[in-house]
Amino acid sequence: MRLMRLMRALIATAGSLLILSASPAIAGPGHDVEIRLTLKDHRFVPAEIRVARAVKVTLIITNADATVEEFESPALNREKLIPPGQTITLFLRPLKPGVYEFFGEFNPKTATGRLIVE
Amino acid sequence: MLGAFLITWREGIEAFLIVGIMLTYLYKIGQGRHGRYVYAGTAAALAASLVFAYFSNLLEAAFQGIGQDLLHAAILGLATVVLTQMVLWMHHHARELKGQLQTRTDEAIATRKLWGIAFLAFLGVFREGVETVLFLWGLVLQTRTSLMAAGPLAGGLSGLVLAVLTTWLFFKGFGHLDLRAFFRVTGILLCIMAAGMLASAAGRLIAAGILPPLIEPLWNTSWLLDERHMPGSLFSGLFGYRSHPSLMEVLCYTLYFPVTLLLARWYTARMTAARP
Numbered sequence: 001m002r003l004m005r006l007m008r009a010l011i012a013t014a015g016s017l018l019i020l021s022a023s024p025a026i027a028g029p030g031h032d033v034e035i036r037l038t039l040k041d042h043r044f045v046p047a048e049i050r051v052a053r054a055v056k057v058t059l060i061i062t063n064a065d066a067t068v069e070e071f072e073s074p075a076l077n078r079e080k081l082i083p084p085g086q087t088i089t090l091f092l093r094p095l096k097p098g099v100y101e102f103f104g105e106f107n108p109k110t111a112t113g114r115l116i117v118e
Numbered sequence: 119m120l121g122a123f124l125i126t127w128r129e130g131i132e133a134f135l136i137v138g139i140m141l142t143y144l145y146k147i148g149q150g151r152h153g154r155y156v157y158a159g160t161a162a163a164l165a166a167s168l169v170f171a172y173f174s175n176l177l178e179a180a181f182q183g184i185g186q187d188l189l190h191a192a193i194l195g196l197a198t199v200v201l202t203q204m205v206l207w208m209h210h211h212a213r214e215l216k217g218q219l220q221t222r223t224d225e226a227i228a229t230r231k232l233w234g235i236a237f238l239a240f241l242g243v244f245r246e247g248v249e250t251v252l253f254l255w256g257l258v259l260q261t262r263t264s265l266m267a268a269g270p271l272a273g274g275l276s277g278l279v280l281a282v283l284t285t286w287l288f289f290k291g292f293g294h295l296d297l298r299a300f301f302r303v304t305g306i307l308l309c310i311m312a313a314g315m316l317a318s319a320a321g322r323l324i325a326a327g328i329l330p331p332l333i334e335p336l337w338n339t340s341w342l343l344d345e346r347h348m349p350g351s352l353f354s355g356l357f358g359y360r361s362h363p364s365l366m367e368v369l370c371y372t373l374y375f376p377v378t379l380l381l382a383r384w385y386t387a388r389m390t391a392a393r394p
Contacts, residue, residue: 077321078325083175106121106256
């Protein structure tokens with residue numbers, strides 16, 4: 001049993017390393033990833049993030065604009081105020097594959113983004 | 119312009135609904151003169167929002183990490199408790215008023231209850247205040263650098279004014295209800311709001327990693343009501359609607375009602391027993 005678990009862990013690590021080396025935007029399973037976003041001119045940069053499934057994601061968002069924004073995502077069940085010049089941190093549970101949209105409540109037309117879990 | 123207008127209109131309604139209920143309630147039981155407690159609570163909340171927004175640079179800890187979630191959870195949790203107390207008290211009075219003269223409430227309305235009302239108005243407005251002040255201040259800053267932003271600022275301010283008018287009209291409509299119907303309608307409304315606040319407080323604690331979500335999401339009802347647009351966003355702010363709620367939030371929401379019903383029975387029994 002223990003051997004099986006070790007094997008599985010090894011495969012998972014190797015797999016994630018492969019994925020990581022192939023594309024820096026994707027994080028492998030079993031790893032916690034930190035993703036940094038910036039709000040500039042009422043847009044999320046980058047506006048699209050990709051992570052692997054079963055990864056614990058920490059979103060760190062900096063508001064580089066002079067106005068307040070509220071990060072909001074019904075799909076992620078999160079909302080958080082970001083005063084101008086400040087940074088917030090969102091801790092997300094491991095997510096199922098899918099597209100999770102988020103937006104800035106005060107600029108919903110421009111400030112939109114997606115978290116894609118593969 | 120329309121975007122800013124809709125935002126402040128919605129935030130304004132969310133903030134002023136409780137204020138409206140309290141004012142109408144006092145007026146209805148012939149205690150309109152005590153409305154100043156409600157106004158005092160509202161004014162204090164506006165002042166606190168301004169101070170909090172002004173010092174938001176210094177209060178980084180309140181926004182970063184889990185500070186913001188804890189702060190929101192505390193405000194929402196406190197508001198749930200105070201709101202529930204108010205509902206129990208109003209419910210008890212509704213029963214008392216059956217076949218009695220309204221003047222009896224004169225003696226029943228203690229100063230402690232009035233401070234409770236003031237505190238509730240404070241929490242109701244402060245809950246949305248900081249956010250709205252920061253939002254409007256951002257519009258003021260933008261207007262300084264470009265005249266293009268004058269439109270949004272005008273929209274934001276008129277949204278706030280219209281929110282006051284909307285709430286006022288809403289309660290003007292309640293003027294036709296008799297006292298018992300008013301109690302019933304507002305009692306149910308306040309209970310749904312309190313359940314929403316409790317579930318939102320739980321949601322904030324889940325975001326802070328303090329409460330387990332159990333199952334998240336339990337379901338997805340965004341096809342029916344989406345928080346990103348009206349009226350979903352208003353339902354979200356007023357009644358704590360979530361399209362992707364966790365099991366923990368749903369439990370808090372649904373269990374709130376039977377628990378409050380039991381509390382109401384206990385409260386009425388205790389108050390009746392206390393009377394000679």
